Amino acid sequence: MSFSPKILELVTALRALPGIGSKSAQRLAVHILEHQQEEGLHLAKVLKEAIELVKRCQFCRTLSETDLCRFCSSPNRMASQLCIVESPMDILAIEQSGSFKGRYFVLMGRISPLDGIGPHELKLHELESRLSEPDLLEVILATNPTVEGEATAQYLLSSIRRAGKKVSRIAFGVPFGGELEYVDGHTLSHAFTSRQTL
Ligand code: ZN
Numbered sequence: 001m002s003f004s005p006k007i008l009e010l011v012t013a014l015r016a017l018p019g020i021g022s023k024s025a026q027r028l029a030v031h032i033l034e035h036q037q038e039e040g041l042h043l044a045k046v047l048k049e050a051i052e053l054v055k056r057c058q059f060c061r062t063l064s065e066t067d068l069c070r071f072c073s074s075p076n077r078m079a080s081q082l083c084i085v086e087s088p089m090d091i092l093a094i095e096q097s098g099s100f101k102g103r104y105f106v107l108m109g110r111i112s113p114l115d116g117i118g119p120h121e122l123k124l125h126e127l128e129s130r131l132s133e134p135d136l137l138e139v140i141l142a143t144n145p146t147v148e149g150e151a152t153a154q155y156l157l158s159s160i161r162r163a164g165k166k167v168s169r170i171a172f173g174v175p176f177g178g179e180l181e182y183v184d185g186h187t188l189s190h191a192f193t194s195r196q197t198l
Helices: 005-015 023-036 036-054 088-099 125-132 147-163 185-193
Strands: 080-086 103-106 138-141 164-168
Touching: 005 023, 023 036, 080 088, 088 103, 088 125, 125 147, 138 147, 147 164
Parallel strands: 080 103, 080 138, 138 164
Antiparallel strands: none
16 A cells, blocks of 8 residues: 555655654654644644744854744843853753753854864854953863764864963763663773762
């Protein structure tokens, strides 16, 4: 059995989303058309509105409906600390931890030469003006503990030092509540390297 052209178009559109393969796209398309027509129309409306309304914060580049996001416009966030992350999702995770009260800068990716993504593609020059702010004292590099995340942190390190700011990297290691025997060698080695004097 093959789908009619319109259904095929819907399947192709769904398959373009991350994490959705051919079978899932087909199941979703048939399910929406059969059982969730109203929800499907609502999704289409909300999606269109969000794409039209949501833009990048002029200061930190995270997704925001206003020119300045709620972190950049809040007087309660410390201008002395700037945390550099790869994506807006990382901000969510850090906010849920409640451990950071400064401001953010979102790279919107990471340096990955194999994928053709370098400093130019990430528009890293936009970070320069943030680094020249006199109130800024410390920059915290919170890129992911991956090969690309580390390379990005290393690249940023020199420009932050050039700007004369204190710079730190978030620690990676043994998860809280975890047991050493179950932690992989790479993580454990990282935990040893970034150990702290007590
Ligand atoms: Zn912002």
